[in-house]
Amino acid sequence: MKNKFLRTVVWEVQYLTPPPAVRYCKKCGRQKEFVSSGQFRVNAQRKYLDVWLIYKCSGCEATWNLTVLSRIHPKAVSRELLDKFHGNDQILAHKYAMNTDLLKRNGCKIGPYDYKITGCAAFDGPVRLHIRSNDASDVKVSVILREKLQLSRKEFEDMLSDGRIQSESENDLTKCRLGKEILLVIS
Numbered sequence: 001m002k003n004k005f006l007r008t009v010v011w012e013v014q015y016l017t018p019p020p021a022v023r024y025c026k027k028c029g030r031q032k033e034f035v036s037s038g039q040f041r042v043n044a045q046r047k048y049l050d051v052w053l054i055y056k057c058s059g060c061e062a063t064w065n066l067t068v069l070s071r072i073h074p075k076a077v078s079r080e081l082l083d084k085f086h087g088n089d090q091i092l093a094h095k096y097a098m099n100t101d102l103l104k105r106n107g108c109k110i111g112p113y114d115y116k117i118t119g120c121a122a123f124d125g126p127v128r129l130h131i132r133s134n135d136a137s138d139v140k141v142s143v144i145l146r147e148k149l150q151l152s153r154k155e156f157e158d159m160l161s162d163g164r165i166q167s168e169s170e171n172d173l174t175k176c177r178l179g180k181e182i183l184l185v186i187s
Helices: 079-086 090-097 100-105 141-149 153-161
Strands: 007-015 021-025 030-045 048-057 063-072 115-118 127-140 165-167 177-186
Touching: 007 141, 021 063, 030 063, 030 079, 030 090, 048 090, 063 100, 079 090, 100 127, 115 141, 127 141, 141 153, 141 177, 153 165
Parallel strands: 007 127
Antiparallel strands: 007 115, 021 030, 030 048, 048 063, 127 177, 165 177
8 A cells, every 4th residue: 555545643742841951969979860951041242142050950950951052152142032132032041941952962862751642542443643843852762652542551561562553754763763753654
């Protein structure tokens, strides 16, 4: 059966909170979750500009600065973007807080975070499943599928080995992460 003739079902993965950054807290003396405060710190030293997103320890409220921009020339940033940093624009803060690659580049592990999956899980035959998210995600595709379809690990692995779940881009569905989107065929 050709994939273009299959009915397409769309699932949206929506994040309820930004992912916490897991790192060592000097006050607590151990690894703790740091959550975004939604506020930026901007520092201009002579010819250079630095911008950080402020995070707070979930245990003691100690702060840690996530480097957003470092040692760049002020003219390299648009006036509009700089005003958003100065004004603690919540949409911009959310965008940077959701950027798991930025968190990893800053030496953090990504803690667990809440999300919900919307879309129909009842299929009446083979379907082309499009799973997508507005924000890039580190959540494994296997976790999303097992949760939404209410499958045990064994049932999921059986469906994979039987070819009843396949990735259109031939990703290893036991290991791959969602990112922004993935296309699957479920029969």
